[in-house]
Amino acid sequence: MVFSKLFPDRFRLLWYFVATFLTLSFIVRLILLIWSFSNTESSFFVLGNTFVIGFLFDLGTVSFFALPYALYLLIFPQKWYGSFVDKVITYFAYSLGLIIFLFSFFAEFTFWEEFQRRFNFIAVDYLIYTYEVVNNIHESYPIPLLVGAILLLLAGLLFLTIKKEVFKATFNGNSTFKQKILPVLIFGIITVIFALFVENKDAEFSENRYNNELAKSGIYSFFAAFRNNELSYTEFYNSIDASEAFDQVNSKFTSEGDLLKNTSDHSIFRTVNTGDTLQKKTPNVIFICIESLSADFLGSFGNEHKLTPNLDSLSNESLFFTNLFATGTRTVRGMEAITLSIPPTPGRSIVKRENNGSLFTIGEIFKQMGYQRNFFYGGDGYFDNMNTFFGGNGFDIVDRGRxxxxxxxxxxxxxxxxxxEVTFENAWGVADVDIYNKVIKEADKAHANGQPFFDFVMTTSNHRPYTYPEGTVEIPSGSNRHGAVQYTDFAIGEFLDKARLKPWFExxxxxxxxxHCASSAGKQELDIKNYHIPALIYNSGLPSEKISKMSSQIDMFPTLFSLLHWKYDSNLFGRDILSMQPSEERAFIGNYRKLGLLKGDQLMVLGDQKKSNFYRWDKATNELITQEADSNYLQETISYYQVADYLFSNGGLKLKTLGLDN
Structure with a gap:
């Protein structure tokens, strides 16, 4: 038989190990396909390619595990076959490999439920923050049942292996060195090919994102993300002459009357004059950044479940921005966009990168105006590098601090x-009500000292495991996302009720x-609807208004500064939404690889293979319809993203570079 020639008896267990992995991987891929079938391209050709490419990536993945044992089988002396040492090493290696496979497959289902993707750099980040993630898993899933299922499957696979006398054949095999070299070469060649010449993105053969994700192998995707979670813009994306890119971006600012301060440099540093400085105001500012609150959770956007009565009421008493989009899909992307007012850069967020301290942030503008700056987080702010980022950029930290x-x-x-001070706490931090009570306590202190303050408050309750104090809202704690949204809204209402009684409220x-949104995954390159978020400015002293201009997260604080009539030096990309002309409306949306510029119903997407795609967005169906490229639109898109990346990579965001370091 061909099998016996390729894999002699000494390699029987290795072959069984490989076959088991390929079979389990096929089952996982099939289950994920059935789970997401409505979002996939279901033609026979595309589905066939999904499984063929998936099989090849599974084969490449298992080869990394198979090669070390194959080398062991090659060099282990024949006279010791079946010895105590041989049995211990073999049983241990086989069992460990199966446990890794089974654990990863179970983990893939939970990751897919949350992100609709195979493992990526998010999973790598989660591996680092074990306290939060382990506790989140413990609170979200029946761990004893899952562990029991893994152990039961492991026992079943070991039983089948023994019953089929696979171990016996391996220990009693009489294979010559010549017979053993062939399977070692096979796995060695496959391993080298995948290590040196195959990238995870090579699995992306379809325009449908779900098919591309299904074609990948979870374990291979994990290690690919571990190895490459930062991308050089100039190496991977379309670019133009740097001076030309800066000229195009700066022309947007100068058209509004901004005065460039470094006209000879690659810089966007400028003076922003937002009107009559005699009308300048310096109120306290409390910014609440709500975890995972998609616009479509609000009744104001048509939700009929009555989850957000407080926010819906506020939307009628505020400047309510109805057409505003998040820049990314994770909290650190939102923080990056808000604090730096910058389009997303490829790879991981600046919040998580090295050398991200002493940057020009919105905090620097508040500092110019004499404000105390605070960052509030209900968990441990070491998570996602938040404390290092905010603390390194001048914010005092208020967190759980364990x-x-x-x-x-x-x-x-x-x-x-x-x-x-804590009435309820889960894996991610204290309940929203508790963090708001801390905000009020610190605001009382600042007010007593006559100190204007800017508070950046990051909430945590609208996050799996969706637990919160029982009895606060109708939906029981831990039930689902709707309950977490309902509690999030309840906590905001209670916070504002308490704040209205304070002397600093007026x-x-x-x-x-x-x-960001609760889920940003979609079957297309960028799912525009899943970047739509609510935003409002309350108690500004201005009449309430619904503002439908298309805008971005990066525009919120430049808009606030304009409302307060501040003249300030700025390195921010964001613009005053209220003064935007229709032709100037735009939003930046992206993930760690795709970078998009949305204007009206047109979207340009830059990809990391120096590719670009131009679409018309059908708002009714949320579909992206491919259209012929627009060179001017492409150049504008490149300019924004190239300049953003250039400034961070070359120190252009640093206070010292801007002459502001103290």
Whole structure:
């Protein structure tokens, strides 16, 4: 038989191991396909390619596991076949490999439920923050049942292996060195090919994102993300002459009357004059960044489940931005967009990168105006590098603070949320009501000292496991996302009720905006609807108004600064939404690889293979319809993203570079 020639008896277990992985991978892929079938391209050719490409990636993945054992089988002396040492190594390696496979397959289902993707750099990040993730898994899923299922499957696979006498054949095999070299070469060649010449994105053969994700292998995707979670813009994306890119971006600012300060450099640093400085106001500002609040959760956008009565009421008493889009799909992307007012850069967020301190942020503008700056987070702010980023950019930190120290380079203060201040806590942090109570307590102190304050508050309750204090809302704690949204809204209402009783309330503006949507996955390159988030400015002293201009997360604080009539030096990309002309409306949306510029119903997407795609967005169906490229639109898109990446990569966002370092 061909099998016996390729894999002699000594390699029987290795072949069985490979076959088991390929079979289980096929089953996982089939289940994920059935789970997401309505979103996939279901033609015979596309589905066939999904499974063929998936099989090849599975084969490449298992080869990385098979090669070490194949080398062991090659060099282990024949006279010791079946010895105690041989059996211990073989049983241990086989069992460990099966446990890794089974655990990863179970983990893939939970990851797919949350992100509708195979493992990516998010999974890599989660591996780093084990405290939050392990507790989140414990609170979200029946761990004893899952562990029991893994152990039961492991026992079943071991039983079948023994019953088929696979171990016996392996230990009793009499294979010559010549017979053993062939399977080693096969797995060696496959491993080298996948290590050196195959990239995870090579599985992306279709215009349908779900088919592309299904074609990938979860374990291979994980290690690919671990190896490559940062992308060089100039190496991977379409670019133009840097001076030309800066000229195009700066022309947008100068047309509004901004005055460039470094006209000879690659810079966007300028003076922004937003009107009569005699009308300048310096109220306290509390910004609430709400975890995962998609626009379509609000009744104001047509939701009929009555989840957000407080936010819906606020939308009628505020400047309510109805056509605003998040820049990304994760909290750190939202923080990047809000604080730096910058289009997303490829790879991981600037919040998580090295050398991200002493940057020009909105905090620097508040500093120019004499504000105390605070970052509030209900969990441990070491998660996602938040404390290092905010602390390194001048914000005092208020978080749970359970022993995780600030970076040595961070010179700001840190205040703990103490146990006696906590009424409820889950894996991600204290309940929203508790963090808001801490905000009020710190606001009282600042007011007593006559100190204007800017508070950046990051909530956590609208996050799996969706747990919160029982009895606060109709939907029981831990039920589903709708319950978490309902509690999130309840907590905001209670916070504002308490704030209205404070002497500082009348002189405080509240800005409320989501960090990203609850789910941003879609079957297309960028699912526009899943970037639509609510945003409002409350208690500004201006008449309430619904503002339908298309805008971006990066525009919220430049808009606020304009409302306050501030003249300030700026390195921000964002613009005043209220003064935008129809031709100037736009939004930046992206993920860690795709970068998009949305204007009206047109979307240009830059890809990481120096590719670009131009679409018309059908708002009714949320479909992207391919259209012929527009060179001017493409150049504008490239300019924004190239300049953003250039500034960070070359120190152009640094206070020292801008002459502001103190």
């Amino acid at each position: 022993g995780f120290l600030l970076d040595a380079n961070v010179k700001t203060q840190r205040t703990n949320i103490e146990d006696e 002189n405080t503006v509240f800005v409320i905006m989501a960090d």
